[in-house]
Amino acid sequence: MILHSVGREFRPWNEYAKQIRAELDRQSPWPLDVREHSVESARSGDSNPELPFVQYLGALYAERVPDLIVAVGAPAAAFVRRHRQQLFPKAPALFTANDQRRLQYSDIAQNDALVAVRHDFRFLFERFLRVSPSTKIVAVVNGNSPNELFWRNEIQKELRPLEGRVDIRWYDNLSFQDILKQTANLPPHSAIFWNTMVVDAAGVPYEGDRALTTLYATANAPIFTHDDSFFGKEILGGPMLSARALSKEAGSAAIRLLGGEKPDSIIRVEGNSCRYSTRRSARS
Template sequence: MKVFVYSLLLLFCLHPDILQAQEKEKKTVLVLYSFGQSYPATAQWDKGIREVFNSQQDFEITINTEHLDLSKYNDAGYIKEVSDLLNYKYADKPPDLIITVFEPAFEFILNHRNSLFPDVPIVLGGIERSSSTDLDFDKNTRVVFQGQNEFKKTVELALSQHPKTQNVIIIAGSGHLEQSWYNSAKPTFQLYYDKLNFSHLIGLPLNELINEVEKLPGKSIVFYFPVLEDKDGGNYVAVDALSSISEVSSAPIYSFWEIFIGHGIVGGYLKSFPMQAQITAKVGLNVLSGESPEMVNPVQNEATERIFDYRQLKRWSISDSELPEGSEIRFIEYTYWEDHWKQIVLIIAAFVILLIIIGYLIAQKRILRLSQVELIQTKRKYKTVADYTSDWEYWQHPDGSMAWISPSCEQVCGYSSELISGNPDLIPHMIRQGDKRIWENHNCKDNKRVIRKGIRFRILTKQGEV
């Protein structure tokens, strides 16, 4: 046994790859975000990227993130400081893969890759094709383009929902990213320039945008592109700016990204940032697995979802039956009846049953009362007749006690009805000795021996008369 153990130890020492084969290969991915960490788009992209890398089984991947915040700071001094910081952090141990998110980060890395990461493969995510038409990518770069089809689809959808539209208002910020998205959609809007009146509110400060949308003319619709920066240098969070605009807008607002649903847009064919992030991360995973990142077949992300906000549909009187087939409606607000109809029906049914039971009991009580009145009246009539009859009448309980004796018994036997009621055995004592058997046979408790006919017998009265 010891020889076997020593042999195994010697084998592991001579061949350490046997132990290492059980360990996953370690990889480091650096994700460069264009915006700050607090931006909703950043959070959605980060979630999508991590879902892909954390679910794969081939590598042990460490994800490092850098939030360049280029929507707020983009002067030369700031760019140099960011470059120096990245060089300080990653010069000695560069990542195995770099992923950039949106154009500002993509432009930064292309301008500084030779000094920072000359040999590291790069995947550019969330890129508009119009932003990269004049750029030459090296063989170590892979691009994941956003699709452009959603612009025309959403515009046509909005016009179909509002067929009387005469005015189209475009809202966008003045930053490079907002402008790249806005420029990508321009060819779509130009198709309608001869049919509709277009107003372009580009780069206006938020307070001016709010003033403009408050007084929009009738028969207008709005298309919202992100507002991250205005012409005066002001910075915003795009979803917050949209919420402020939608709150006072006199026209329905449409957009092209899922992140804006729930913040004031009606809906549309919307791009999903988490979905784009997952597609980008899968491309990066292929690169880590050895696939060449050459710019031969750039990935085109055309996936869109038909998503609408129930509250905005109601606000602008849009029927959900008019939406495209397969549309997803979010934030549905049910009426109290729609949300609790089962409980309400059960309560009503129980109440109806209770009313029926109460009605039945009331009816039975009324019938009982009428029966009691009738019985009392009948009893009075019978008592009147019985009390004044000259015959001796009595009712006897099964136990032999007297229920009632007519007062006329005193005329017959000389004993009062009260005396006989208190002493039922007095009756047999009044019967003459020779007639007692007749009485006993008549009064026998054995049903088989009861004689069911009248009898005649003699008694001795109180005065001793027969």
């Protein structure tokens, strides 16, 4: 069972889930029945819809408990931990595509495995500023879901040593349409850091590439990010987490768990990997 954090079409987690499935198909010596579900209550933090969802999962798997639970992203991992005893107390779980800060080693149960990430936002910003030393303003585009607000605070803490060197502007309290107005009229020597846009401050969800492609079409500054799931024509190169590398590790861990290996022997943390694009943006 693959459990998505907010929905099957939200980046970057959908890319991890897709590539994990591909790794399972490639590496598995057995035929697999892979089922996918989403913790959609993570968009708003409203816990009321969770009870019917828990009951649904309990009824769906009443006759046969999953051989493995793969929780993709921090909200999915938190859901599994909250309802583990009620749903699948003995089934092994693999937590992946979430940052080490969201799931500490002390939180890992004996039947849990972890293939996590470690984002270094200060390193990422400093590398960007080395490439573009004239940058004076960085506008951060981030959503308003509980997970995104958690990251607003974490990123802000990590970037405090850069205060005075660059003006970092936050827009998570705005609707995405208002964010677009702000980023279309940034002063010279500005850049945009794209974190995620799951839900904006008006409660509007943004699946797939819709928000990022719209931002790119209207913004007057180059865009950089932390995860190569977003990498494409919109994003400048830089040190990004490799979705493919992490998914390969997670897929291998899942096969090992299905083969009977003890979950608590599998703990791995991936950091930002250096990836650079040769494409130059006209918005520099």
